Amino acid sequence: MIAFPQIPAQARPGLLRRVNRERVVRSLQTRGPLSRSDVAKHTGLGYATAVKICDSLEASSFAESCSGQQQNGAGRPGNFLRMSADKAQVIALALGPIEVRAGSIALNGAVTGQMEKSATPQNYASLLEQIIKLVKKLDQNTTANTLGLGVCVPGLIDSRSGEVKITPNIPSIDGHDLLADLEKLTGLKTKLTGVMESQFLVEQIRGQANGLENFALINYLGGLGAAACSDGHRITGARGMAGEIGHIVINPDGELCGCGNHGCLETQATDLALLKQVTKKLDREVSIAEMLEIQKNNPQLIATEVSRFLDHLAIAIALTLQAYNPSTVFLLGRFLENDAHCFDQLIERLPRFCLSPLLENCQVKLTRADPLNGAGLAIIEQLIAQLPTKS
Ligand SMILES: [Zn+2]
Known part of the structure; x- marks a missing residue:
């Protein structure tokens, strides 16, 4: 409930x-x-x-x-x-450093019809052009009336102004007013959301967290972030930027992080951080798929790297548990999905990093929440909030 x-x-x-x-x-x-x-x-x-x-x-x-x-x-x-699914829809986009994904979303948050994908252009003008092309295509593919556009941006977004503050993975957006440009070019009411906010909405409305009042979601895929729900409400902070646990410095002399600081938790506790360590160990280029394959067939080869990654992911979970006291923590990433044994090892580590009363009665589960649906749910939420309230 x-x-x-x-x-x-x-x-x-x-x-x-x-x-x-x-x-x-x-x-x-x-x-x-x-x-x-x-x-x-x-x-x-x-x-x-x-x-x-x-x-x-x-x-x-x-x-x-x-x-x-x-x-x-x-x-x-x-x-x-x-x-509505037949009468009305919204269009949602998930911008990533490599590809832009787009889909039509029914007003219950489900993707309808074919998803569209294209490579992320390297400059801002081409990115806008690409987005407009995708929006037009999805709008023409249906008889439903398109009410708005939701865009998931991998960066920090000011929830009050809608302004994109930092997008280290898509630097071409920096310094531009993406929200104003998209509204002007598409003629659609638009909402920009960060990855964590998008994933949170999907998990809460369409995922395993539906009905839970106190839960947290940790994304350890590329960046490391958390979103927490307390008594049914997401903890957003003053400007909607709460949950940036990945940029907590755990080693001031550590590796350089994308944010410019050294030794952030994110440099150790993500799929990409592990991939970086494995690449260093094998002294050659390794893809995520290959790393998952090595873990399956020859885990001893990268055991030290995996152990360090699990320690740091356990710290991220402990940090989230101790800050928010959730009843369930959902983990979103690829490595643990690949290996149930590693998931057990992660759980075994938690008592070393976390106060036992917080660990008791808290479940840790794996999940998959697509931010594309979340971007759609965010603009639907905004459009409904803007409907007149006069009866
Ligand atoms: Zn950082």
Whole structure:
């Protein structure tokens, strides 16, 4: 069950209506299609209020009618409601240093139709051109009305201004107002989100964290970041930049990090950091796929490097556990997916780095959350928040 904020009795009716609408949208996104009485049941709202919100979501094309069966299987198939897939969609993009991925997203966050991929252009003008091309293609491929554009950017984004602060992996964006340029060129309302925020939304709405009130997500793929949820709400900080655990300096004399400092945790605890160590050990170029293959067939060859990586990933987990006290920590990366034995070794290490009361009753699980869906969910959230609240 998702936790919703308590609204004080004197709160403005507009705010209350917005929170109630958010409850209905989340219910439809996570459990839909639902009958209007199921919406009332799952949100705890009165039937009349639930019906009113459902009707207004349908009238504004954010939700659509469909046939369905009551969740307990009772009754005849009837008029159900789901977040729109046929009437409306958003387009989402995930920008990466190597490729740009794009897809049409139904308003429950699911990718519909074919995903598009292209190489990431090296200069800003070509990047914009590429994005516009992908957006146009996805818009033309469907009869659904495109309501907005969500873009996941691997960097720090100021949640208040929408400004991209740092994008070390796509430096061509630095110094440009990507948000304003995309809104101007596509004519679509646009939302930029960081990778962690995007993955957090997917995990919370569409993933294993659905229904959890206290959890944390750690991405150890390329950069190292964390996102935490406390009592149903993501801990964002003043400007939405909380969770940059990868740039905590653990060795001031250590390796140079992409952020410019030395010895950040990120330089030791990611798939890419391990790959760098393995490349050094073998004294030749190694791909991630080859590294995973070596780990499978000849693990002794890179045992020292893997052991050091697991120690540092355990520190990252301990840090997250001790800072946020989650009930579940989800890990997102490739190395552990490849080797169940290493996952067990990681778990065995945790007591060395973490206070036992925090470790008790906390589960560590592997997950896959695609930031592309998250970028879509972020713009959907923004568009719904901007709908008028007058009844
Ligand atoms: Zn750093």
